[in-house]
Amino acid sequence: MTIPFPQIHWAYLLPVLLVVGGAVFVLMWDAFFPQRERSFLVTLTLAVLASALGASLAAQPGSEAASMGGMYLYDGFTRFVFALILLSSFFSVLLSAAQRSLEEVPAGDYLGLILFATSGMMLMAATRSLLMVFVGLEIFSLALYVLAGFLRGQPEGNEAALKYFLLGSFASGFLLYGMALIFGATGSVDLMEIAQRLTTSPPSRSPAFLLGLGFVVVGLGFKVAAAPFYMWTPDVYEGSPTAVTAFMSVGPKVAAFAAFFRLLLAVGPRAGAELDAILWVMAVLTMTAGNVSAIWQSNIKRMLAYSSIAHAGYILVALAAVRRGSDLATGSFLFYMLVYALMNMGAFCVVVAAGARGEERTRIEDYAGLGYTRPALAAAMALFMVSLAGIPPTGGFVAKFYLFSAAVKVGFVWLPVIAVLNSVVSVSYYLRLVVLMYMREPGEAPARPGLLGPGWSYALAALVLAAAGVLNFGIFPSSFFELALRSTLLLN
Amino acid sequence: MVPLTHYLALGAILFLIGAAGVLMRRNAIMILLSIELMLNSVNITFVGFARQWADLTGQVFAIFVIAVAACEAAVGLAILISLNRDRQMMNVDEINLLKW
């Protein structure tokens, strides 16, 4: 018996290979040459990410999208999601390099883990197979569990890691059980085949399939921090190093949402109206929980955590629209994620940059008067807050507009209304920070906390990149939205 | 020959026991073990379905799950050790620095 060698499109695989190879290299380099300058590894990691980005942008998805029997799928959607993930990793490496408290950690381990996590996210987003979804998810989750507790001296970091680990594994159990049930009901773990079997011999009403789908939704819902599976988010975001928090707030969400989209695109239309109701309730609960809780926060990382929950709620609106078969929704999801990545990374970057050696500025109160002590930093923060709040002319507004209008297009009435009301509520806590920065005398904080160290150039690069992006996508969004929309063409 | 329902029932019961253990055990190591139980119940389910469909995919999946479960145990224990060194405790209900 001969086993045919599966067809492999190396050009399509190259971005992932680069990242994995880079991860191994960085890890090994640090093991063999531990005395080298840290900035060398940072630059190397950035180069790896940039070249992977270049490779994925260069690889035009053709008709032969699937490699290895659908385990690896490279289409326009993958390409866009790769760009998003690599962008967010790029930002988090910049932030890590800028963060003072991460200066002492072994750079090779840390950056290697970031790269491994990145590869996991990429794999999770670029597949048709539930098996790869699971493997990708675990690759990045395991890396993130470790990263969350990377500052071992800090009790908060340890606690965050433990909580993330326990809750994440629990959710993985459900995800797996759901996958097993889906496999049992349809006899396949390939989304395309599952979709085909659902149409030919409809087991779509079988309890095993529905239960399985529900459990998979739980598992993915956990990763995207949807209600009622979001409780880990604020605790973990608060306890992790800020650069890791920034990474967690974007990358895993992109990957999990991408898998969610693929799942819904394949089986959604045949999964019955219950899924509609579930997504509806999830979206409403998620955005409301995020926004209502964010108002009370006094820790900025925690506030941003709740804000990211609220944003996940908005994106769930797009998911609900996708289930009803809207291309616009997928496009607006990609665009939203792009803008969200920039503004969230930007906000975390300000948090990193505002901190000093030894102590971070994590209390919201610490930002009082930042407009006078660090005007540029405060202006950037104000821009990101305004964008997160969805006020024009920033990218956040345009992205929200696309997202909600996609929901309106497919006939949702109350969902976009609730989303709009929610975003109106959210303005209060975002602008509270702006008001604090500009309309309050600076506290007893040192006038110029010394950030003019080596990390400053990294933070500056990240800030400029994010701010330019947020403004650009607010003022000239059309071409990128068209790109996002085109990226969904080859789906299905 | 053992019918499919037996595999599934065993899987489901183990899954529930695992979930209940995760919920109720105080000791973090016991919780870790309960999670392993949940993952293994999934394996049984997968293998059962694989035989039903005469499709190896289910078994392959189970092998992957075993591999991942091993990694997870390693990472989990590492986190626990780090926590234990830091705070000398193993009970999850004493871990609540981070809240609302």
Added chain:
Amino acid sequence: MIRYAWLIPLFPLAGVLINGLLGSRVRDKAGHVASLMAGLSLLVVLGIAREMILGPGGSHVVPVWTWITAGSLSVSVSFLVDPLSTIMLLVVAGVGFVIHVYSIGYMHGDPGYPRFFTYLNLFMLSMLLLVMADNYLLMFVGWEGVGLCSYLLIGFWYEKQSASDAGKKAFIVNRIGDAGFLLGLFLIWTLTGSLSYAEVFKAAPQLAAPAATAIGLLLFIGAMGKSAQIPLYVWLPDAMEGPTPVSALIHAATMVTAGVYMVARTSPVYVQGPGALEVIALVGALTAIFSASIGLVQNDIKRVMAYSTVSQLGFMFMAMGVGAFASGIFHLMTHAFFKGLLFLGAGSVIHALHHAPAAQQQDMRYMGGLRSKMPVTYWCLVAAALALAGVPPFAGFWSKDEILAGAFFSGHYVVWGLGTAAALMTAFYVFRMIFMTFHGEMRVDHHAREHIRESPAVMTVPLVILAVLSVVGGVLPGFPPDAGWIHKFLAPSLAKAPGHAALDEGVRVVKAAAQAGAQGGGHGTAGIALIVLAIAVALGGIALAWRMYLRDTAAPARLERRFPGLYRLLLNKYYVDEIYQACIVEPIYRLMRALFDFDQKVVDGAVNGSSFLTVWFSRISGIFDLRTVDGAVNGTAGVIGFFSQLFKFIQSGMVQNYLFVMLLGVFLMVSAYLFR
């Protein structure tokens, strides 16, 4: 020239960038930079207006770039130049420029000088966008922008607690309005498939009446917030905590009229849903009389003006509601002149009194007799007051009279009655202000007396400019009533209210009468009667104020004694703030308090004990070895009603509580599937 309309918002944008980024470098030149930019903008506006007015007019769209495309929807950043936006541009750029110049003098020496002008230019930019937008989304951009600038400028002197509180209040109230506005936009887009004015108005005639009414009411909620109508007016009087030029520009002349502009702009939709118009007319009339009556007894010079603004905005909405769109815009314009002038004049007075104790600088009881010390300010304010009171031939007379006539001839007799009563009060309170401030004996603090002098030219010249406009700004465009130039000019931009045959009839009558009047005929038609009545009301109010505050100065005290309840009711603004406080703010505060206690006692108790949910859960099962800890169960006894309480409650920090909530979610989800 119209092709260069994009230059208009570009200049203030340049000003924002220069002052905002180089604030520390430009310092004392910030005012000049900002004024220069506002002036350049005004020049372009004047050029365009010249073309529009002397040329054939029409409606021109100046595309800049395509902003958002999504499927069939395409929203572009393009500017609409038509008669309505021309009038608005003239008002915004004109009054804006004048106030920029005035601010150079008024804000001189303030530590936040560059910051102030950055905000002011940002405001100009947003306001210009708002009036020039050719679609609702771009209008919303401006709408949010002016709101943002408004909070920033109200809270400009943030070290004053009252100022930052006022900013917060404005913010919250405007949020309510904005939510309505946004929902209105969504409804428009869902029903017509577009957001650009041209396409929406093309589709408007096909809208069913309920749909149009719904759109109209939602948009009006937005207008109520921005233009301070009942019940969302409460922020505007407090907004006077901001610097006086800000009060003049934003909270009198321009931003607060955005709601009126929006309703006029949307008139083709509104006429399809008459229900919304009725609501607007009634709310406007009620607001007009309600706040005018509060203005009767206020002692703070700026607060009198603030309530007057709310009241005059009520008049404008009254006009919208009765279908007299052009008259409403006309009043918006004249009001910008005379109310801007009133505020700048008040600012001039406050500026002169800045050596008086802080509590007395704005209190009219500590003024009086300033006429001889500040002649220019005095005469300008008199012109403005006559215009506001509605004495011909000053500006306010022409526009206000049209509104009242419009209400009367369209059959809105109640609205007309309320409006006329409000007009009487208006004449009274504005002259009460004049008499208390400038006439009678001087009651200024002795220490501050020798410092009183006329303001510098940079402040008085703007006053004079506005005074001239207050004199001629009504009669030139507005004569003869309801048929003046402004009506002909605006007609292409505005819809005609249907079912207002009576109005047309009335217009004809008034027109005939006015023409007859102009020719010296003066026959006793209804229109003439209304005009005579309006003049009588204005003069009556002035006479009453003269009697009570100049001739028989004991009269107010006597009245106060005779009607102590009414007086206190008015002085305390009908206790609306207190009612809001008791009905809305206090419960929320109590809720927060309860939440806090809840955290302290219950959740901490639970956390200290054990993970309560687990305990709960384990009681049911009882199979496993459990370590229940006391005190925990007691904590769960309370039923949690509120979301926020719930969310905080489950965020206890305990891993197993999170697990339990997750499991609960799974159960709910599964049951949704299986037991549908």
